Amino acid sequence: MSEHQYIPHTSRRRPRSAVRALTAVGVVLAVAAGGSYAAGIGPFARGDDGPDPAAMEQARGFLADWAAGRLPSAAGRTTRPERAEQVLQSFTAGLDITGPKLTAGPDSDTERTDDGTLTVPYTARMPVEGLGTWTYEAELPLREQGDGSWKVDWRLSLVHPRLSESEKFRLEREESAPPEALDREGDRLTGAEYPSLTPVLARLGDAAGGGPRGAVELVDRATGEVERTEATFGPRTKASGDGGPVRTTLDATWQAAAEQALAEAGGKNAALVALRVDDGEILAVANSPASGFNRAVSGTYAPGSTWKIVTSSALLLKGAVAPGDVVDCPKYLTVGKRFQNVELSAFPGATFAKDFTESCNTAFISLRGRLGEGELGEVARTYFGVGQEWHVGVPSYDGSVPVPKDETEKAASMIGQGRVQANPLIMASVTATAVSGRFHQPSLTAANEDGTRTEPLPREVVTQLRTLMRATVTDGTARLLADLPGEVGAKTGTAEVSEDRDNNGWMVAHRGDVAVAVVVEEGVTGGGSAGPVVHSLLSAVPEGTS
Structure with missing residues (x-):
């Protein structure tokens, strides 16, 4: 068995890329938890004996912030912000929880204790990455402050009733051999030969009728002895995963080239997806490091300036710019x-085409008033399928483009920042849609359910996008690809992460019937970090191979 430890007394941290990826996923998947609070449905009116509306607002705000991954904000609502932020982050990251849903109980279930503390019950639904959802009931204690405001009275038990200074939780995953996987030609694919496929192959058990297994256990902090099992996940029989080989859409030639190309990332966390433009079939998925999280398909990243493909589509569709x-x-x-x-x-006096090829942020932001508040997200969903539910063949994150909450966030969304979230799978699909005019749900296995509903891009818009992406290679920020054979089009991207971390580097490209997307965490620039990966990949596979 492999295990993940939860909250030691020391300040050990998960690798920061994993924490970012996991908490970033929570931002998108927990909309339901924070929606009613943010929309102003609560606090409820109270009668003479009802809870103070300010206390209920603070409780619901804490749950909404925690669920949405806004941990500093959630911690700031407590009496011990520093300790609260540390524990909340350790709890979600250490137990591989992605996108908690936290629901406060009705006002009538709140209680006031003898010491004046108000307790608000809530239900926690904690999705454990790759296993299932752990559901439990807990209570938030709130205490009125000297200035009349309310704060969550911090204690470990508010996270879970059994969490204490002497007991903690540990996630145990039961390792099982992934099913045999075959590429599109029937050739065998293994993690030994294609290491960066390891996190992908591990999830193909679902397609073979099996699935991962694991448990959340309560253990003694001092001895590590298991005191009880809080939740179990997955089938408990040895037959799991015995459903025979899984035929995939992967291509051994492309996958081998992808494995080699990721070496150009210089040891940084990186991911790559290559797929067919005409049907969305995935030819290669690569992750670095090879073990652990499938960041290529399940990661959540700001796509940076690669998102200007979608922004340009929105502007061109309504004739807001030429x-x-x-x-x-x-x-x-x-x-x-x-x-x-x-x-x-x-670039003073630049044309919009020049702004695209040189990836001018300020120019794109200056055009924000030509799009409605939710128009960018609507275009992403309607034409590119982003934010709809995809059935790829393994668990995937399918993107999010929330309506901006203010003008600053709207400006950021124009350049793929703010709360816009994507990953290499999404951006490879965006690229394929832009250059073909039609969205195809990406697929790793055959006969997947497809409930997506999209509209084709007008041919004129497709022609303009292809021209802009080609010019980015011949005369813009993707010049690194100019020596490749074929009519390659591309878009670079640089995405801010935080003040104390270098930017992520992005590049998307297309050639013939193949679209590619690469992200390199803390790669500084797209052309400098993701560019060499794309160049290596397309150099290794002959033009016309798909």
């Missing part, structure tokens, strides 16, 4: 905060 229109590109533009271009570049 490639030849002058859209100035200054070094800086302030919309609540100061936005700038990579390396502080500026």
Whole structure:
């Protein structure tokens, strides 16, 4: 068995990329938990004996922030912010919880204790990555402060009733051999030969009638002795995974090239997806490191300037801009905060086509008023399938483009920042849709359910997008690919992560019937980090091979 430890007394941390990926997923999957709070449905009116509305607002706000991954904000609602943030992060990351849903009970179930503490019951539904959902009941204690405000009275038991200074939780995963996997030609695929496929092959057990197994256990902090099993997941029979070989859409030639290409990431966390433009079949999935999280398909990242493909589509669809229109590109533009271009570049009097090929952030942000508040997300969903539920053949994250909450966030969303979330699978699909005009649900296995509903992009828009992406290779930020044979089109991207971490680097590209997307965590720039990976991949596979 492999195990993940939860909350030691020391300040050990998971690798920060994993924490980012897991908490980032929570931002998207927990909308239901925070929606009613954010929308102003609560607090409820109270009668003479009802709870203080301010206390209920604080309780619901804490649960909404925790569920949405806003851990500093959640912790700030408590009496011990620093300790609260540490424990909440350790609990979700240490137990591989992705996207908790936390629901406060009705006001009538709140209780006031003799010491004046108000207790608010809530239900926790904790999805454990790759296993299932752990559901339990807990209570939030709230205490009125000297200034009349309310705060969550921090204690370990509010996270789970059995969590204490002497007891903690541990996640145990039962390792089982993945089913035999075959590529599209029937050739055998193994983790030994294709290491970066390991997290993908591990999830193919679902397609073979099996599935992963595991348990959340309560253990003694001092001895590690198991005191009780809180939750179990997965089938408990030895027959799991015995359903025979799983035929995939993967191509051994592309997969081998992808494995080699990720070496260009210089040891950084990275991921790659290559898929067919005409039907969405996935040819290669690669992850670095090879063990652990399938960041290529399940990761959540700001896509940075690769998202300008979608933003450009939205602008071109409504005739809000034309490639030849002058859209100035200054070094800086302030919309609540100061936005700038990579390396502080500026292109006075640039056309929109130049803004695209040089990836001018300020120009794109200046066009935000030409799109409605939720229009970018609507275009992403309607034409690119982003945010709809995809059935790929393994668990996947399918993207999110929330309606901006203010003008600053709207500006950020125009350049693939803010709360826009994607991964290499999504961006490879976006690229394929842009250059073909039609979305095809990506697939790793055959006969997957497809409930997506999209509309085709107008041919004129497709032609404009293809021209812009080609010019990005011949005259723009993707010049690194200019020496490749074939008519390669591309878009680079640089996505901010935080003030203390380097930017993630992105690149998407297409050639013939293949679309590719690569992300390199803390790669600084897209052209400098993801670019060599794409170049290596396309150099290794002959043009016309798909």
